[in-house]
Amino acid sequence: MQSKILVVALLSLLAASAAAQNVKVTPLGTHPGELCDRDRAMIFEDPSGVRILYDAGQSVMGAEDPRLGTVHVVLLTHAHTDHIGDRKIAALNLGTCGKPETISALPHSTTAEIAAAKNASLIMIRNMAFFLGKKIENIRGKPTGNCTEPGGAIAAVQAAPCLAPVELGGTKVVKAAGATKGVEIITMHAAHDSTLSRDLLSEAQKKSLEADNISVSLGAPSGYIIKFTNGLRVYLSGDTGLHTEMRTIAHDYYRVNLAVMNLGQNAILPDAAAYAMNELVQPKSVILSHPNEGVTVGGVLQANTRAKLFVDQVKGRPVHLGISGRTLEFDGNGSCVAGGC
Ligand SMILES: [Zn+2]
Numbered sequence: 001m002q003s004k005i006l007v008v009a010l011l012s013l014l015a016a017s018a019a020a021q022n023v024k025v026t027p028l029g030t031h032p033g034e035l036c037d038r039d040r041a042m043i044f045e046d047p048s049g050v051r052i053l054y055d056a057g058q059s060v061m062g063a064e065d066p067r068l069g070t071v072h073v074v075l076l077t078h079a080h081t082d083h084i085g086d087r088k089i090a091a092l093n094l095g096t097c098g099k100p101e102t103i104s105a106l107p108h109s110t111t112a113e114i115a116a117a118k119n120a121s122l123i124m125i126r127n128m129a130f131f132l133g134k135k136i137e138n139i140r141g142k143p144t145g146n147c148t149e150p151g152g153a154i155a156a157v158q159a160a161p162c163l164a165p166v167e168l169g170g171t172k173v174v175k176a177a178g179a180t181k182g183v184e185i186i187t188m189h190a191a192h193d194s195t196l197s198r199d200l201l202s203e204a205q206k207k208s209l210e211a212d213n214i215s216v217s218l219g220a221p222s223g224y225i226i227k228f229t230n231g232l233r234v235y236l237s238g239d240t241g242l243h244t245e246m247r248t249i250a251h252d253y254y255r256v257n258l259a260v261m262n263l264g265q266n267a268i269l270p271d272a273a274a275y276a277m278n279e280l281v282q283p284k285s286v287i288l289s290h291p292n293e294g295v296t297v298g299g300v301l302q303a304n305t306r307a308k309l310f311v312d313q314v315k316g317r318p319v320h321l322g323i324s325g326r327t328l329e330f331d332g333n334g335s336c337v338a339g340g341c
């Protein structure tokens with residue numbers, strides 16, 4: 001009898017330690033339980049405790065959003081309004097999944113608001129980091145400094161928001177206190193654009209550009225590759241068309257085993273996005289995000305959607321919908337092993 005109890009105790013201990021080795025991925029969209037038009041934001045939590053916000057966008061309530069919790073790192077792929085977050089939601093479930101109701105997040109943006117409130121490290125392309133550093137300074141009333149990297153890693157917990165500007169292909173490591181390993185974050189090429197809306201510029205700059213109906217670009221658009229401490233290697237596509245680096249860098253070099261693929265007609269069509277998964281990136285699992293349409297009703301994929309065309313064409317690997325508020329847990333091999341999968 002006693003040995004039986006011991007075995008049960010050991011098994012539950014093993015299960016607990018295995019669960020502790022998973023990376024948790026939680027999409028933060030406009031409508032809980034659904035995948036909706038504006039949804040982009042996701043929280044990634046490493047087993048060491050490092051928590052990363054990917055593309056805050058327009059589907060969060062800004063810094064006050066209780067779903068955010070602790071945020072150590074803020075990532076931003078490019079300056080487009082639906083990623084930097086010129087608008088935000090006042091509450092969950094406002095408007096429809098296909099056309100959510102949002103309110104202005106000007107003059108700061110959801111990205112700047114959240115990074116300022118959470119004392120986050122901003123790991124992103126240089127010009128975008130500097131631009132957001134100024135926004136954060138406007139919120140806090142003091143300059144935003146660069147993150148220090150003692151021993152080659154940024155500490156997860158910071159006393160103030162800080163900037164970690166990188167070029168394409170640059171790497172930053174973020175380490176939790178006492179952890180043996182850090183989370184590696186690499187910026188990755190995206191075939192897209194990173195022009196800022198004039199609405200986010202200072203009045204003087206805005207005026208001078210209005211005459212020519214142009215705005216400023218904040219540098220190269222990007223995706224990311226994240227190497228988590230449990231071995232999970234994630235490709236975050238950002239908005240992008242097809243490009244060969246999906247094969248050479250994401251697959252051949254980094255051997256990513258999970259891909260978060262953005263759809264959206266201005267960037268990539270479902271058949272091309274499926275080709276990227278099947279032939280170029282070849283991950284173990286896929287998460288679909290950035291649909292630019294209402295994808296689900298009651299959490300169920302709808303027939304007449306671009307998302308469905310994508311899901312139907314991805315072969316040999318599961319496609320998980322980025323359902324808002326549903327946490328998926330991935331092991332080091334890229335398999336969803338717990339949570340809503
Ligand atoms: Zn874009």
Ligand SMILES: [Zn+2]
Nearest residue numbers: 080082083239
């Ligand atoms: Zn976008």
